[in-house]
Amino acid sequence: MSDETFFISGVFCLSLLIFLVPGQIKYYLSLAILALVVVVTSYLSLNQIFEKTAVQATTELNIFPPDGLKLIIDRLSAFFIIVVNITTLTGLLYAKGYLRPYYKVKNDIHMSVHYFSYLLLYFSMLLVVMLRDGIPFLIFWEIMAVASFLLVIFDAEDRSILKSGIGYLVQMHIGMFFILAAFLIVEKKTGIMSFDGLKNYFAYNPDTFLFLLFFIGFGIKAGFISLHTWLPEAHPAAPSHVSGVMSGVMIKMGIYGIIRVLLYVQDDLLTIGLIVLAVSLFSGLFGVMMAIVQHDIKRLLAYHSIENIGIIGIGIGLGVIGLAVNNQVLAVLGFTGGLLHVLNHSLFKSLLFFSAGSVYQATHTRNIEQLGGLMKRMPWSAALFLTGSLAICGLPPFNGFISEYLIYIGMFKSLPLSDLYISLLLISAIIGLSLIGGLAIFCFTKAFGVTFLGEPRSAKAGEARETGMDMIIPQLIPVLFIVLIGIASTFFVRPLISVISDAFAIAAVPQSISASVSSLNAISLSAGVFVLISAALLFYRYLHLKNKKVVYGPTWGCGYRACTPRQQYTSTSFAYNYLHIAKPLIPTTKVMPEITEEEIFPEKRSFESHSEDVFRKAVADKPVEWMWKMLKKLAVMQTGRIQDYILYAFIFIIIALILTYLKVI
């Protein structure tokens, strides 16, 4: 038995042990297994990225040779392995504190299944990025879906959570069938059912159709708009460490799949790039537009994942267009920006989900209309959420800025070099990206402001207490990377460029790209100067105020002395004027009983408003409704009398006989 076979079998057997050990030990066992795998795979991946100098060299692992699994790590896989490792490890560390209250209400099996599924999700994600053969890939793709389904329905006592979980499972399978269909077409044409078979396929067949099949299949996992309907349901339903991992890394497996397929595409690059860019721009804009009108903090973050998938997609789409028109600056910077945003988003989105989870644990509500004033009660969680918010808005000196900068500069540099058609594409992407940036600021000032600032809007928020240190310290891991990427970006961007040039076989990286990379140093410097100026001003402020009298009083209320927390701006009022212009895309329904003429003294009444996701309605709700109707009509046949069923069987046999006689079947 070879080393790698022994290692993988050992890890799987150890994971089964989780079911046998009692209580808290389950946690430590799964943490130990996870840490072991993280160390081994990180070593292999870092080695792959930094040590291997030969072009397109790979690390190969053979499990149960010669017919078993063949795991291949190239630089692209290595990058995704590292992304998966960081967030999954942080998630499990965070889970220790988050799951503590659940030990009282859940039985042993329940916890075991949870930890085991977590490990299974992690292993399947690793294997998905390492496997190249169709069947094993699909098997682990499926295991990934099932494991995450089990994680989502952790709180299945609540029926609505079970419902969203099942919705999630159904949609994952629709996605899988698209990928399966695509693989089957490749197998039919080339006889090889693997990613490598794509090379032969694309050489002799039109590319766009097959790519679209893959794009829809992987896009459902990634959550591009109109394929996204599972995302805003499943993320709020899942426990926070799971939402962090799902949103941070699991949806990136879709991105991985898309990039992997793109590596083999040879013609029609312009059409494909255009499709990816258009869908991504729309995802980015619509995702953040929907995020603004949400009240459920985790649903808001889920819609924001769609926005960030859009930004990643914009990078990838531009990269493909760059390849198509042989503009290497655009290709390299687009892909690098997109990939860096994969890493960045996995960091700040998991951080945001974790700190939102802390808020949920402290207040037992996810509705931000009931929160407020948490900064004083939960200063750590507030600071962590603020860091995540600044990073996700792409503001310097944090990491989100770096990836957006790379995408921007790729576009700006290509503008003077491109023809009319490409220039128009570029300018629409520039407008889209800048609008997304503005909308993201709008969204996160709202989310952070309403949740953490002002006065508490309910007793729940007023009684909140900071979570334990064991939940805060794990969140410092993403913060560390967020700051590191923000201020020392070249250390991360250079290897990424090598990942991209290796994957897409771009032999000579153009000169002007090294210029852009060296301007990253200037960005680090400017960011550092900004931090220094802020620190100096704050220090001066401190000195200045030391000699002054400082008095504390109530907030100015325009002479009105009985201000209550209910008069504060809420999430709804913050989004009001925005909703006014977003009306065509985000229909809002208001429910309010009219005041009749006879009612001289109006009675107590309530007012509700809901913003709808038009795509959810069109893609998920309408077809399901239609199917219900059809199935109900078919239910006429279900009479419940045995005679009828025998008659059906009889009719079936006769039809079969006739068809055989006529040689139809």
Added chain:
Amino acid sequence: MIVAGLLSVILSALFLPGIILRTKSIASGRKGPGIFQPYRDIAVLLKKDSVFSKTTGPLFRMAPAVSLATVICASFFIPLSRYGALFSFDGDFIFFSYILASGKFFSIIAALDTGSSFEGMGANREAFFSMLIEPAFFILMSTFIMATGSTSFKEIYENFTVTGNHIVIIFSIIGVLVLLQIALIETSRVPVDDPKTHLELTMIHEVMILDNCGFDKALIHISTYLKMAIYGLLIFNVTVPYNLGIIQQSAFLVLTQVLFAVTIGLVESFRARNKMNKNPKYILTVSAVAWIAFAIILIMTK
């Protein structure tokens, strides 16, 4: 001479608010205060003690200083004609725009920190309108990049007027128009906002800082003045040819800045403020104008 840009920003910031004030008082037939009145006000503010709302936390205390730091940092990127900026690199205008956005982020959440419905409203409007203005700047920069083939403030302005192309006047005009509008919106002047209305509900910037006083308020005013100067310098750079001598450059600098301030003052004296719900349309028009410039450059070069 790389500090030339920064120096001129500081100098403009010293005079611009005073000139606006003088213009307004002359236009309305008042005697009015002197040109340095804004800075006398700041001196008074610096002497004052502070009152803080009990609702507010550390973010509220930090925000004015951080916002000012972002504006100072942004002013490092502003070149003065051929005398480069303190910092200049590929895509520095992206950093410029995003660092200013960071400052806005902080001032918005600081306003929400007070828990007052007034300041919540101001925060909302600031976030909303700055979101709408975001694309205009990027479209304008795209136009300049198309025209010059360079991707940093310094190089763009270096190549702006020496292309030997008389069409450049179109971009100067549209550039001035768009930058002027952006400046008006970003520094909260009429017609989108009104710096003088203290008890109207239709204001943006002033309502956000109702609870700031003393030192913090002084910082906020300084940031606004600096921001105005930054946009003044950007306007100077798109109008004045790059290869003039230093004397002419200085003369033009004074001229453009005074004109800039007088324009703002006159607009404020003779134009009514927009209705708040008309503002989105007004702001989007600025993007549309920038878009026209881009369309022209597309037709010309492609």
